Amino acid sequence: MATETLLPLELIDKCVGSQIWVIMNSGKEFTGKLLGFDDYVNMVLTDVTEIDPAEGNTQLPKILLNGNHICMMVPGGDATEVLEDE
């Protein structure tokens, strides 16, 4: 059972190079490929889609997201294409 433990930074580290889905505290949502992160959970994403059902999605080539304002990260890009890594 001990092998089931998964630390937050381990989960993020497994996602480098893969699609993730990030929900900011303000409600903004992004999907993109995770290029890197640091101990503050700041993240660099590439090939980013800002998801905005009201005004339409926006494509951005590369962004930095401040870890302070990231509320939740879901591996796999969005709820329909989730990563099963164990």
Next chain:
Amino acid sequence: MATETLLPLELIDKCVGSQIWVIMNSGKEFTGKLLGFDDYVNMVLTDVTEIDPAEGNTQLPKILLNGNHICMMVPGGDATEVLEDE
């Protein structure tokens, strides 16, 4: 009486592998099994239900929650199935 003391990280550590109920500062609520956490109270949950009375619940296989935005954690998954650990 001194044995009654329970540090925050001790409480979280006891919950690894068990169901918890997490309420974010934004009002979002999640239940799921706690896979791991770190000193910033970032948490990895698996078999997650995002509880949304208005729009219906969402199932997510695995998420990272930013400790900055976690307001409250209740051991036991929800108010109706609480963990009595002493």
Next chain:
Amino acid sequence: MATETLLPLELIDKCVGSQIWVIMNSGKEFTGKLLGFDDYVNMVLTDVTEIDPAEGNTQLPKILLNGNHICMMVPGGDATEVLEDE
């Protein structure tokens, strides 16, 4: 006069095992017995009442409150039964 000084963590430490009243930044309010805390002012409460004048109070056996989102702590449980400790 120097003896009047009271550091924040000293005040919290005096409250371990006693009733406190906690007001979160979001407006949520809790009373309960303080079981423990850490340097980030994260707190573990037991025998908790979440005070909600609009929807009614909720009883919770044990919770973790994130120090980041605690706005104010009042020793004594609520405004009517305050602790006079000097």
Next chain:
Amino acid sequence: MATETLLPLELIDKCVGSQIWVIMNSGKEFTGKLLGFDDYVNMVLTDVTEIDPAEGNTQLPKILLNGNHICMMVPGGDATEVLEDE
């Protein structure tokens, strides 16, 4: 001119034992005597008045305010009785 410099913690330190006026990020306001503080600007106040023009003031014997949520501190208790310390 160099003597005009006043560091934040120096200003707070000068206020220990005196009346201060604290405005929280949420808009809550308190006046009271500062009993102590720490490096996170957490503060312990005594003989506190929570100022609430809408619902009336509340007296509290002793409170802890989380430095995270303190927006502004004015030496002197309120805008009408300010401390002139130079």
Next chain:
Amino acid sequence: MATETLLPLELIDKCVGSQIWVIMNSGKEFTGKLLGFDDYVNMVLTDVTEIDPAEGNTQLPKILLNGNHICMMVPGGDATEVLEDE
């Protein structure tokens, strides 16, 4: 080109003794002379004007602003009297 680099704390340090314009995250705005600051970007201002177009400006002799809640700092006091320091 390397000489063009200006670190955040260098910019603030240059402003000690000068007028600055501070915009808080809540929307509050202050102008005043910067007396000091620390690594958390907490600031002490003197001869302060709280700018409030709706309810009128307020004069305050000395205040502490919590760096956590400072959103933006503009050297020069306000947009009309900016500091040109290079």
Next chain:
Amino acid sequence: MATETLLPLELIDKCVGSQIWVIMNSGKEFTGKLLGFDDYVNMVLTDVTEIDPAEGNTQLPKILLNGNHICMMVPGGDATEVLEDE
């Protein structure tokens, strides 16, 4: 594939001397040339435009932005003139 990794501070460091687009947590947006930054992602910008579709843009010669309140940074100034740096 390992060379694809890009750490947050590496991305910011590449942007020093270039145009960036910064979106604050409050919704404020700025474009300008990045003069410097620190480990807290505080940033100094020069030749700044505060973008405000409602009230019109404002020019500011130099500002400090608090990293705490920066939500997102996009290299390249705005969505229409993005930096392709690999």
